[in-house]
Amino acid sequence: xxxxxxxxxxxxxxxxxxxxxxxxxxxxxxxxxxxxxxxxxxxxxxxxxxxxxxxxxxxxxxxxxxxxxxxxxxxxxxxxxxxxxxxxxxxxxxxxxxxxxxxxxxxxxxxxxxxxxxxxxxxxxxxxxxxxxxxxxxxxxxxxxxxxxxxxxxxxxxxxxxxxxxxxxxxxxxxxxxxxxxxxxxxxxxxxxxxxxxxxxxxxxxxxxxxxxxxxxxxxxxxxxxxxxxxxxxxx
Numbered sequence: 624x625x626x627x628x629x630x631x632x633x634x635x636x637x638x639x640x641x642x643x644x645x646x647x648x649x650x651x652x653x654x655x656x657x658x659x660x661x662x663x664x665x666x667x668x669x670x671x672x673x674x675x676x677x678x679x680x681x682x683x684x685x686x687x688x689x690x691x692x693x694x695x696x697x698x699x700x701x702x703x704x705x706x707x708x709x710x711x712x713x714x715x716x717x718x719x720x721x722x723x724x725x726x727x728x729x730x731x732x733x734x735x736x737x738x739x740x741x742x743x744x745x746x747x748x749x750x751x752x753x754x755x756x757x758x759x760x761x762x763x764x765x766x767x768x769x770x771x772x773x774x775x776x777x778x779x780x781x782x783x784x785x786x787x788x789x790x791x792x793x794x795x796x797x798x799x800x801x802x803x804x805x806x807x808x809x810x811x812x813x814x815x816x817x818x819x820x821x822x823x824x825x826x827x828x829x830x831x832x833x834x835x836x837x838x839x840x841x842x843x844x845x846x847x848x849x850x851x852x853x854x855x856x857x858x859x
Contacts, residue, residue, distance in 0.1 A: 659730035671742025692736035701799030
């Protein structure tokens with residue numbers, strides 16, 4: 624028990640004294656995940672909206688693939704990216720293996736299906752409810768999609784936050800393609816894994832506490848948006 628409480632005390636001290644190593648790890652973690660999330664949203668939101676509002680041959684197959692990709696094992700994604708970016712891989716000439724760029728690519732592959740798949744579900748529900756109305760009013764397609772996005776904004780925020788939670792807590796893929804290199808690719812989850820294996824619990828616990836609070840804050844925001852959206856819906 625003494626070791627446990629000593630580790631907690633040291634962890635809290637690292638947090639409140641703004642330890643340089645801790646700050647470096649935190650900044651890289653949020654940088655990698657933020658960029659991956661931004662790329663996933665730029666691609667996933669339009670793709671999800673397109674699939675929700677268009678009807679064409681093969682649409683159901685594409686949606687099925689996207690929904691299946693939501694459950695991709697992170698270590699498989701990491702292996703896939705590693706093989707392609709390794710020196711003998713087709714993209715080895717880029718020389719980005721064991722860099723934050725490789726970690727961003729891996730996180731995009733994990734986050735993108737979540738963003739596009741859930742967006743398609745949300746927008747499709749609205750499309751089924753309002754498509755006849757918009758057809759009768761001869762509303763332009765761009766205007767219709769704009770209305771859908773505005774009406775679904777609370778649900779879309781929840782989807783984006785779910786993507787953020789997926790990225791910030793990822794360890795399997797990023798440790799394979801990033802290598803957990805000090806001052807270069809070491810992020811929160813990989814540091815926790817490494818420090819725990821070394822028996823150095825203070826830094827691991829400090830990052831664990833921050834990661835825990837980050838997850839709690841994200842979940843609280845998601846819950847708030849969920850109930851706020853529901854209350855707004857019933858108030859209409």
